[in-house]
Amino acid sequence: MRGPTILSYLFSGVAVLTAARAHVGTAPGKTPKVQTLPSLREQAELLDGWTEERKALIPQLLRKYGVDAWLMSQREYAEDTVFWALKEATQFSARRRTTHLFLADPVGGAPSSYSWIENTNVVWEDLRRILATQKPRSIALNTHPEIAFSGGLHAGELDAVVQGVGEEWKEKFVLEPMLGVEVVATMVKSRLPWYRKMMETAWAIIEEGFSEKIIVPGKSTSWDIEWWMREKIQSLNYTTWFQPSVFILTAEGFPAADGSSAAMDDPRAPDHPIQFGDLIHTDFGVSALGLNTDTQHIGYVLYPGETEADVPKGMLEGLKKVNRLQDIVKSNMKIGMTGNEILKASREQMQSEGIEGKIYCHATGEWGHSAGSVIGMTNLQDKVPVLGDLPLLKNTYYSIELFAEHFVPERNRTIVFPQEEDVYWDEATNSWEWVYGRQEEMLLIRTPAESGPTAPTEL
Numbered sequence: 001m002r003g004p005t006i007l008s009y010l011f012s013g014v015a016v017l018t019a020a021r022a023h024v025g026t027a028p029g030k031t032p033k034v035q036t037l038p039s040l041r042e043q044a045e046l047l048d049g050w051t052e053e054r055k056a057l058i059p060q061l062l063r064k065y066g067v068d069a070w071l072m073s074q075r076e077y078a079e080d081t082v083f084w085a086l087k088e089a090t091q092f093s094a095r096r097r098t099t100h101l102f103l104a105d106p107v108g109g110a111p112s113s114y115s116w117i118e119n120t121n122v123v124w125e126d127l128r129r130i131l132a133t134q135k136p137r138s139i140a141l142n143t144h145p146e147i148a149f150s151g152g153l154h155a156g157e158l159d160a161v162v163q164g165v166g167e168e169w170k171e172k173f174v175l176e177p178m179l180g181v182e183v184v185a186t187m188v189k190s191r192l193p194w195y196r197k198m199m200e201t202a203w204a205i206i207e208e209g210f211s212e213k214i215i216v217p218g219k220s221t222s223w224d225i226e227w228w229m230r231e232k233i234q235s236l237n238y239t240t241w242f243q244p245s246v247f248i249l250t251a252e253g254f255p256a257a258d259g260s261s262a263a264m265d266d267p268r269a270p271d272h273p274i275q276f277g278d279l280i281h282t283d284f285g286v287s288a289l290g291l292n293t294d295t296q297h298i299g300y301v302l303y304p305g306e307t308e309a310d311v312p313k314g315m316l317e318g319l320k321k322v323n324r325l326q327d328i329v330k331s332n333m334k335i336g337m338t339g340n341e342i343l344k345a346s347r348e349q350m351q352s353e354g355i356e357g358k359i360y361c362h363a364t365g366e367w368g369h370s371a372g373s374v375i376g377m378t379n380l381q382d383k384v385p386v387l388g389d390l391p392l393l394k395n396t397y398y399s400i401e402l403f404a405e406h407f408v409p410e411r412n413r414t415i416v417f418p419q420e421e422d423v424y425w426d427e428a429t430n431s432w433e434w435v436y437g438r439q440e441e442m443l444l445i446r447t448p449a450e451s452g453p454t455a456p457t458e459l
């Protein structure tokens with residue numbers, strides 16, 4: 001998902017089925033199908049299993065970052081960002097004061113993790129006793145000023161913590177931003193099969209939405225398709241983490257003449273129907289099972305009677321070019337490098353290959369924009385302060401989000417070709433792999449002959 005485009009709008013009707021077509025996959029050899037979710041009870045079991053696997057990683061993470069203890073505390077509805085990654089499936093918020101303590105190397109056979117849900121001083125008495133026995137030399141608190149995943153300790157709660165454990169522990173408090181980041185970013189292996197199914201569902205919804213079943217050229221607007229997508233997500237018992245967007249990439253004034261992305265924030269022309277010959281784009285994600293996907297695909301609206309062979313060649317070249325940009329970024333994403341280093345290396349390579357465009361990749365999975373290094377932002381193509389300086393972690397999911405510009409001779413203009421596709425770190429191959437696939441073929445909206453205008457003769 002890109003930066004904010006906040007618009008309020010009205011639902012103005014959903015297009016009707018006009019014609020059936022044989023399926024043409026977006027990725028060669030793939031026909032995505034909607035994947036239904038298990039019962040809520042089974043989902044809870046799955047989620048709790050994944051959470052246990054994640055929690056088991058914490059002591060070794062504390063050791064990795066040289067911290068003896070990690071204290072997280074919060075009040076109901078004022079949760080630390082990390083709370084959501086550690087909660088049980090049937091917990092809907094923190095209750096009372098909810099406090100967690102993790103130890104790197106507990107002495108005397110003591111447990112390595114503790115949790116309290118308390119509204120009395122019992123939590124502080126217990127904590128003081130445990131700290132007195134365990135004598136941690138450092139206690140990490142989530143107090144980062146810039147990083148949400150390691151800055152979730154509320155200001156008032158920090159006061160309560162200092163008062164509760166006593167001033168004598170205050171000098172042991174440390175900030176280790178990578179603790180929160182890595183706990184939230186790490187995607188335990190057992191989550192991947194479901195993440196893949198969710199991704200397949202996202203692709204299936206896009207393929208249905210970007211078809212003549214839903215789009216009636218000359219009638220359907222971007223908003224019609226966006227709201228159709230929302231209803232579709234709802235009907236499948238999934239949810240989402242952002243309003244889907246549908247853009248007409250070939251609309252007048254899009255993109256800005258200087259090729260900047262400013263025009264990507266243009267309103268989606270609520271009263272401007274999608275027309276024959278339009279190149280259209282969606283930014284779309286689904287949420288379920290504590291996971292979030294993020295995908296951008298493009299489609300072309302064929303004139304009546306046209307076939308695959310009639311897609312302007314310049315548009316197919318644009319898709320190929322952005323595919324190449326995906327390869328460049330993916331191959332530069334070396335574990336341990338910072339997002340800013342990856343951005344610099346990728347931009348140098350794209351320039352040497354003569355590709356104009358922008359790179360703005362982010363971690364995904366646990367959150368839509370999840371914990372981890374950021375590789376560019378639409379307005380920051382040289383470096384991203386703080387978030388771009390974090391190292392790239394393995395065992396995470398990333399959204400490869402970017403666009404390439406391409407001059408389309410058939411339209412006598414430069415058009416942006418955006419793509420977004422999620423990858424996961426594959427330990428077996430030591431590389432980033434597509435979660436489901438990537439778009440290499442144009443989605444097509446087909447209309448039978450003699451039901452509308454014919455294509456204009458080429459320039």
Ligand SMILES: *[C@@H]1O[C@H](CO)[C@@H](O)[C@H](O)[C@H]1NC(C)=O
Nearest residue numbers: 035036037039040235236237
């Ligand atoms: C959605 O949930 C309802 C209620 O549990 C269930 O009856 C229905 O089959 C589910 N639909 C899908 C597509 O999973």
Ligand SMILES: *[C@@H]1O[C@H](CO)[C@@H](O)[C@H](O)[C@H]1NC(C)=O
Nearest residue numbers: 409410411412413414458459
């Ligand atoms: C293509 O666009 C350029 C610049 O906008 C214009 O000068 C030129 O006449 C156009 N060519 C055609 C064939 O329309």
